Amino acid sequence: MNTLAHANPHIARRVDSARLGRLAIASLHAELACAPKPGLVTPFDSGSHDDMDAGTFLRSLFALRHYFTAIASAGADDAPFAALRAHGLAAEHAMLRATGGINTHRGAIFSLGLLVAAAARCRRQQGHAAPAAQVCLAVQHWADDFAAAPLDASSPGQRARLHHGVPGVREQAAAGYPVLRDLAVPTLRHALHSGLPRDAALCQTLMQLVAQVDDLNLLHRGGADGLAWAQQQARSFLAGGGAFTPGWQARLHALGEGFVARRLSPGGSADLLACAWFLLQQEGA
Template sequence: MSAVVQLRLPGERAFDSARLGRLAIASLHAELALAPKPGLVTPFDAGSHDDMDAGTFLRSLFALRHYFTAMAHAGAADAPFARLRAHGLAAETAMLRATGGINTHRGAIFSLGLLVASAARCRRQHGHSVPAAQVCLGVQHWADDFARAPLDAQSPGQRARVQHGVPGVREQAAAGYPLLRELAVPTLRHALSAGLPRDAALCQTLMQLVAHIDDLNLLHRGGIDGLLWAQQQARGFLESGGAFAPGWQVRLHGIGERFVARRLSPGGSADLLACSWFLLQQEAA
């Protein structure tokens, strides 16, 4: 008979790591369940994707269910980036095994994993949850190390980043995720405080991200013309009232049909949306 012994670190509440891990998975599920989303996989359609659907994402989430808890434990222990990276590589292997080699959550494994680790580290230091912006800035604790870690030069996102000379998630992380601190989280917080239901607030935030970021998935699929077109579509939606205006679902569904016709999918924006929801939820957890 064997037993699993869980060590409790000084200043760490025993349940915090598991709770943060569950919040991360729930945030990714909230993004998946959201509809309509232009070009992205939803429970109702595959968007602009031929190789994945909601079932693919659910298999990936099941495979990743222990990863974010492990990242929280590592963050609370102030582990070096080498340990965080080892967890991330193992998670990527598990994801690819579960999906038959399809990349569903590589970006989230990196960004959301770092944010979970940072949230856990901040909780150990302060004895309680901290604001979203502080969690984002806390990622900079590992910045020197992940800036030196090897990159997969053959990944679509990395090829698009080099070809178009735009910053990627590493640069965002090293800067403390300004897109989350200054754009996505404030948009989501405002939409919720203004009374929008969760899904409407998430759609509003997603379109703010599409309108303002150099989404590497859009660049990979559509080049600079595709990115600029997608940004223009998102800005038009927001300028017409966004999710605050009556009939917004119909308008967003129509935008989604045009994204699918062009085979565009803002996967980078979707990852940041899940991160935004996690950051707000961890404040109250």
């Protein structure tokens, strides 16, 4: 932090908010750039998607570039959830305008937005970056409010959640994101500390998520059978050593052909992967 920012707490908060906003966008870009990812959009292919490609995602990220800074500022100011929700709704409209109505980042707008706000609020209270697990738990500060906020019952994710009786992103957030605290962040941290390059560590973490999460995108596209098939494929990849073994990219690419043939896409897991990367990066920022 520069001297001026250190001397003026308002400037310091703006600097921190801008830094967290950039980290959030960079985390979503890291998820996009990571390859191979079964069924998901990468810079090299569109996976199981006919209506979007990497360019669609980049237009969305450009449209969202101010959202994460704004919601970080709101979190640092201890704004009520209504203010955070207003930022999220405006971001969703900006995304849809940029993509021609295609939903690229709705889940990330909610989950990553809450985590960015929580990280900023922790920094304001403590004067330094908080550990990833603490940031996840800090989201519970707004739990009563977002649990009571209106839901879009027509969205594919909500329809799948209700039909299959599995928790969605709101339930995960209200619980302090245990899937991030107990699975994604520890997996990613271990992979990086073990010397895996970023993309390998991200792919390893993604497949752990696919193996263990009831991904609403998989349920929407493939039903319970599609989810079970995807989870079994991910478990087989991990049982064979995952990204820690030579030739893992070819194995994961071949596995991805099966996802594409079945039109399966673990988009919920991809959102959680971006959140996990953000949580680790903000610890050192």
